[in-house]
Amino acid sequence: MWFEEASTFAPGINTAFYFTLGVSIFFMIAITLFMIYAVIRFYHKRNTRPSTTEGSVVLEVIWTVVPTLLVVIMFYYGYKAFMNYRNIPENAMVVDVISGKWYWKFQYANGVELSGKDGLKVPLGKPVHIRLHSKDVIHSFFIPAFRVKWDAVPMPEGREPNQMWFEATKEGEFEIFCAEYCGLDHSRMLSKVVVVKPAEFDQWYADAGKALAQNTNDNPGEKLYQSAGCFACHSTDGSKKVGPSFKGLFGKMETVTTGGAERQLKVDEVYLKTSITNPTADIVKGFPPAMPPQNLKPAEIDQLVEYIKSLK
Ligand code: HEC
Ligand SMILES: [Cu+2]
Known part of the structure; x- marks a missing residue:
């Protein structure tokens, strides 16, 4: 009604809230008005001798039963809304x-x-x-x-x-x-x-899931980079360690020494694979022939190559 309602709970909770608020406002006004009336009507100069009353059963019953009913109704609306909130649907x-x-x-x-x-x-x-x-x-x-x-x-x-x-x-x-x-x-x-909209959500959910799955396929290479110990000598942020950094390696021009002769080449998959399987075949200029032979499965080498390619 007055505030934005955007879920199935909003109407039920609002019913409980507005009912309670309405009852409170009604009694606040009614009691205040009666007090003002009583102050004027029973002003002491006009009522020097107040009459005594013995009490009224009718009044006692009314002001016991009516508030009780109102409070029970408040409880009912609140309880209904709360139970709905606490019962989580299985298909959610x-x-x-x-x-x-x-x-x-x-x-x-x-x-x-x-x-x-x-x-x-x-x-x-x-x-x-x-x-x-x-x-x-x-x-x-x-x-x-x-x-x-x-x-x-x-x-x-x-x-x-x-x-x-x-x-x-x-x-x-x-x-x-x-x-x-x-x-x-x-x-x-x-x-x-x-x-x-549900269709838009499903589309996003499927796409994001797929993108994530592809990322996870890249991760085996990253994991191997750690577990096979490459990280000890190769950085992924461009900094120089014992060996050259993997960052931006793929596609770059490299000067290597092959069998004593210096040559230039473009780093491609074949070169990367040879560098991993046979580290001493091509020695990168400016680096020692310090890379130990690797004991890796062909699939693992592919994953490492994919990982190095991804480090732009
Ligand atoms: C003990 C240090 C060391 C470890 C461990 C090591 N490397 Fe190397 N790597 C080197 C050095 C030094 C070079 C440069 C000399 C050379 O070409 O052999 C090199 C070169 C390379 C190159 C060629 C780089 C270029 O700029 O052309 C690749 C690719 C490579 N390593 C991959 C790996 C992978 C993948 C691993 C982990 C499975 C690994 N290395 C583990 C020291 C290491
Ligand atoms: Cu917090």
Whole structure:
């Protein structure tokens, strides 16, 4: 009604809120008016001798029963909205929300990760199951337009994280706040939910998943670079170690000594492979023939070559 409503919870929570607010305002006005009336009507100069009353059963019953009913109705609306919020649908898409000082991160089931700056992307009209993690202190995941707020608590190993869910009913961007004072940059611990059409979401989800899978295929090379010990002599940032850096190596002109004779060549896949399988065949100018022979499988050499090619 007055504030933006963008999830299926908003109407139920608003009913509870506006009902309580309405009842409070009604009684505030009614009681104040009666007080003003009583002050004037029973002004002491006009009522030098107040009459005594024995009490009124009718009044007693009314002001016991009516407030009780009102409070029960408040409870009913609140309880209904709360139970809905706490019953997470089984078919909901799971997203892990990671919080820490002072950031939000969103991890999807296919491994895709979005930063707080990207925002939490969700499909319109589909339930989203949020698992709340914290890396340090207690944070609180709050989306006002969705009327959802729940604590992200650092859990000991093996304990289930706090969970909640929502279903967006409006396209667009909605603010995410941290609602638990968590230190210096608490007020800047901001992010947003980005609600898009289901088809658009599915497309993005599939594409991002694919891109990630390709990246993971690149990673074996990076892992080998570490595990096979290449990093000890080759940097990936352009700096010179015992051997030349891998950065920008692919495609560059290299001067090497082959069998005592100096020659120029363009670094291609074949050259890279020979350099790895037979390090002493071509010695790069300005470097000692210090590279030990490598005991690697052909597939691993391919992965290393791919990795070196990726270091532009
Ligand atoms: C102990 C140090 C050392 C280790 C470990 C080492 N290298 Fe080398 N590497 C060198 C040196 C020194 C050179 C330059 C002399 C040469 O060409 O042999 C070189 C050259 C190369 C070149 C040619 C570079 C260019 O600029 O043309 C490639 C490619 C290479 N190494 C790949 C690898 C890979 C892949 C690994 C890990 C599996 C590895 N190296 C491990 C020392 C090392
Ligand atoms: Cu926080």
